[in-house]
Amino acid sequence: MSQTDSIDPAECTKVAEVGDIPEGRGIGVDVDGIEIAVFNVGDDDYYAISNRCSHQQAPLCKAGEEKINAEHTWTQSRGSVNTEECTVSCPWHLWKWDLETGVNEASGQRIGTFDCVVDDGDILVRI
Amino acid sequence: MAKAIRRLDADAEVPEEAFEVDIVDMDFHVNPIEERLEPYVEDQRALDRLTTEFGMMPIPDKWDAAYAIEEGNEGLYTQGRAEVVEDVERACEMLAVDEPVVNAGLNLLPGQHHPVLKNAVLEAGNSYMLDHFVDEDVMTALSIPKWDPEFAMGELDRWGDEDGVVGVYSWFDPREPWGHTKFDPIFEKLESLGLPLLLHGSTAFWPQHSYVGDNMITWTEVLGFDWPVHTMVNVVNMIMTGVFDRYPDLNVVFQEGGHWWIPFARYRMDEFYEMHPEDVQITPRKFESGEHYLDRSPSEYLRDNIYVTTQPMALPRRAGEAKSMLDVSMAKDTFMYSSDWPHQTLDPPTWFFNSRAFRDDQELRDAILHENAYDILRT
Numbered sequence: 064m065s066q067t068d069s070i071d072p073a074e075c076t077k078v079a080e081v082g083d084i085p086e087g088r089g090i091g092v093d094v095d096g097i098e099i100a101v102f103n104v105g106d107d108d109y110y111a112i113s114n115r116c117s118h119q120q121a122p123l124c125k126a127g128e129e130k131i132n133a134e135h136t137w138t139q140s141r142g143s144v145n146t147e148e149c150t151v152s153c154p155w156h157l158w159k160w161d162l163e164t165g166v167n168e169a170s171g172q173r174i175g176t177f178d179c180v181v182d183d184g185d186i187l188v189r190i
Numbered sequence: 191m192a193k194a195i196r197r198l199d200a201d202a203e204v205p206e207e208a209f210e211v212d213i214v215d216m217d218f219h220v221n222p223i224e225e226r227l228e229p230y231v232e233d234q235r236a237l238d239r240l241t242t243e244f245g246m247m248p249i250p251d252k253w254d255a256a257y258a259i260e261e262g263n264e265g266l267y268t269q270g271r272a273e274v275v276e277d278v279e280r281a282c283e284m285l286a287v288d289e290p291v292v293n294a295g296l297n298l299l300p301g302q303h304h305p306v307l308k309n310a311v312l313e314a315g316n317s318y319m320l321d322h323f324v325d326e327d328v329m330t331a332l333s334i335p336k337w338d339p340e341f342a343m344g345e346l347d348r349w350g351d352e353d354g355v356v357g358v359y360s361w362f363d364p365r366e367p368w369g370h371t372k373f374d375p376i377f378e379k380l381e382s383l384g385l386p387l388l389l390h391g392s393t394a395f396w397p398q399h400s401y402v403g404d405n406m407i408t409w410t411e412v413l414g415f416d417w418p419v420h421t422m423v424n425v426v427n428m429i430m431t432g433v434f435d436r437y438p439d440l441n442v443v444f445q446e447g448g449h450w451w452i453p454f455a456r457y458r459m460d461e462f463y464e465m466h467p468e469d470v471q472i473t474p475r476k477f478e479s480g481e482h483y484l485d486r487s488p489s490e491y492l493r494d495n496i497y498v499t500t501q502p503m504a505l506p507r508r509a510g511e512a513k514s515m516l517d518v519s520m521a522k523d524t525f526m527y528s529s530d531w532p533h534q535t536l537d538p539p540t541w542f543f544n545s546r547a548f549r550d551d552q553e554l555r556d557a558i559l560h561e562n563a564y565d566i567l568r569t
Contacts (some may be wrong), residue, residue, distance in 0.1 A: 076193045085437060091198030100196065109440055114198065120540050122203055131270030131277045131532075135223050138261050155536055157268070190193070 070180050075187035083186070084109070087149070092123030094190055099177060100124035101186060102162060104146040109148070110162035111177035111188045115141045117167070121155040128154060192465050201284060205543040208286035211556070213539055214329075214563035215287045215316045216499045217390070217528035220272045230317040258409030259534055263526040269532030274327045282532050285538045290531075291567065292431060293331045293359045293388070293497075294319050298426040300336065300361045300392040309341050316345060324354035329567065331359040331388050333442035340371055343379065350383045356472035356567040362444065364402065364420045369427035371474045385565045386497075387442040389415040390425070413535070421447025423454055425496055426488075429459065432475040434491045437486060441566040442496055446535070449525060451497040453518040459488035493520050497562060499528035501537035507544035516554065525558045 078092045078101055089102040091114045098114035100123045114124050126142035133139040142154035149162045158167050165176040180190040202209075214480050231237040272278045272292075282290050294315035316332045323330045332355055334342035342360075345458045349355055358380060362368065368389065380387055391413075402416050421444045434440060463470075463484070471482045480543035486492075519525070529537055539559065542548045548555040 076195060078195065091200070093194075093198055095193045120205075120544060121538070122198070124198065125200070125203065130267065130514065131280055132273055133270065135273070136267040136272045152260070155268075155538065156534065159260070166371040 070178050070189060072180065072182040072187055075178070075182075075189045076107075077179060077185045078111075078188050079186040081107070081181060081184050081186060087146055088127045089124045089144065091122055092188075094188065095190060098122075099188060099190075100126075100151070101179060101188065102126075102144050104144065104149055104162070107181055109141060109179045109181060109186050110149065111179040112160060112162055112165055113174040113176070115174070116153040116155070116158055116160070117172045117174050118153065118156060118158050121153050123151055123153060123160065125154045126151045200425055202286075203284045204286050204538050204540055207543045209541055211286075211542075212560045213285075213289070213527060214560045214567075215282070215285075215290040215503065215529045215531070216388070216443060216526045216563055218272075218278065218282075218287075218290035218292045218531050219297075219533065220278065220319070221267070221532075222273050222296045222322075223271075226273065227311070227314050227318055230314035230321075231309060231310050232313065232317075236307055239307060240311065243353040255409055255413060255534065265534035267532050268534045269536055271532065272379075272404045278323075278328065281346050285529060287539070288527060289329055290529075291329045291331055291356060291388075291563070292319070292323055293390075294333060296322065296333065297361070297390060297392050300363065300391045300470065303365040305338055309335055309338060312341075313345065316349060320349055320352065324349075324352055327354055327523055329356040329569065330354055331357040332401070333359045335377065336360050336363075336366075336368075339376055342376055346376070346379050346383070350379065350385065355385070356569055357386045357388045357443070359388045359390065362420055362424045362447065363392065364423045367427035368423070368442075369429075369431035369433055371431075374436070374475075377433065377440050381437050381439050384568045386443055386568075388443045388445055389418065389447075390445040391447055416450035417446055418451050421498070422451055425492065426455060426459060429488050429491045429496075430463070430470065430484070431473045432470070432481070432484060435481070436475050436479075438495075440495060441501065443526060443566070444496070445499045445528060446501065446530065447453070447498060449500055449519060449521075450504070450515060450519060452498065452524060453515075456489040456492055456518070456520070459492070463488050493523045497524055497526050497566065499526050499529045500558065501528040502535050503537055503541045505541045505545055505547065509550070512545055512547035513551070522554050522557045523562070526562050527559050 084103040086103050086105045089100045091100050099111050100114040101111045127144050128141045130136050142152040144151050150158045150159050165174045180187050256262040296315050312333050314530050334345050402419050542555050
């Protein structure tokens with residue numbers, strides 16, 4: 064998340080700029096072979112988490128994508144980002160991941176999370 | 191040293207290798223909305239009485255998948271809603287599926303009560319699929335009603351020889367398995383048309399009671415285990431009543447009925463039959479023909495005439511264990527890949543590229559991903 068006080072930007076990698084990621088959505092980046100999903104939960108807060116759901120390797124960065132013919136469905140999006148709870152639901156089977164801890168409560172499984180900061184308009188991730 | 195950063199392709203959702211292999215999806219649901227379906231209802235009297243999306247108001251089932259899914263009933267459309275060819279193509283592109291076998295997804299129909307209205311909706315669904323998919327050269331499985339074999343024959347006469355119809359879609363349930371002789375005209379017709387019978391699970395059937403157990407109240411119990419039990423009941427019934435001795439070229443695909451039960455049925459059927467086979471002669475087809483026994487061991491029909499779709503694959507993580515299970519399941523001869531798009535149990539073809547069980551055996555992988563499908567579909 065965006066707490067610059069304890070993280071040295073020099074240790075981080077720029078993955079996007081503020082404005083690149085709409086609130087409630089994410090992007091996927093590959094940094095030295097590590098796939099990371101970065102989500103905007105609003106109020107200049109961004110979270111970085113492994114891009115692959117541990118269940119079946121779905122790309123979490125697509126959570127919140129509009130469904131095909133969304134107007135004829137009820138929830139409109141494939142998976143979702145819950146900005147209040149700071150969770151992301153997988154676009155394939157809705158496994159819910161805590162963006163801060165990387166934990167899926169139902170299975171007890173955990174995926175990697177990464178420090179993420181905003182510095183001078185850049186979104187930085189520490190690998 | 192500067193890190194290598196790359197923005198991920200937003201469209202590709204499965205491993206890159208998946209795009210290099212021909213993938214046939216044996217269970218892709220199209221879901222036309224009510225307004226698009228209505229013009230295809232032939233009889234005004236039936237149309238006037240269709241009050242809900244897929245027919246008359248359904249009577250609540252004792253169990254609903256929605257209880258288990260955060261999005262509730264939206265689980266049926268977790269991925270979206272395909273209505274026309276372009277929608278199907280978009281979805282398949284993301285999953286590296288080359289050839290989907292589409293069906294009209296009217297899976298709530300078997301649970302409805304009124305036979306005339308059920309037939310009207312089923313017929314309309316087929317007409318819609320003929321116009322929007324068969325005519326567009328998409329491999330399509332059109333539907334026949336299990337509840338009305340005579341109407342089923344009429345539907346087969348109407349579109350059975352259409353190019354682009356690659357299979358026939360219906361449903362299985364435990365109440366009246368498909369071994370009953372009243373289905374023989376359908377089997378004979380399918381053999382002559384060269385069309386496989388694709389039987390899909392349904393959350394309900396009329397009358398609406400699972401015969402497995404009324405206290406089954408969770409998604410895991412009902413969808414996870416009720417349907418495989420229903421599948422086994424149907425498979426064993428068809429084999430033991432001589433369906434495949436009378437119709438040796440008939441191929442039957444069970445969709446969403448699980449697949450890892452095959453070793454159990456394979457060995458248990460043979461064991462029981464070989465111990466005590468004397469009642470086979472008094473099953474209706476054998477009694478009529480005067481034959482005493484099955485022509486072959488029960489497990490041989492399982493290998494040759496029965497297929498199962500793999501969704502969800504649920505492969506053991508250890509490749510050695512996965513390989514053993516695939517071997518005893520006769521997977522090379524019986525398994526067919528399916529995604530079940532757009533439902534909550536969606537199964538993208540990741541297993542085939544992430545598990546060493548398939549990486550080390552591309553012949554097996556190709557059999558499941560496309561060869562078994564091309565062997566039996568009328569293409």
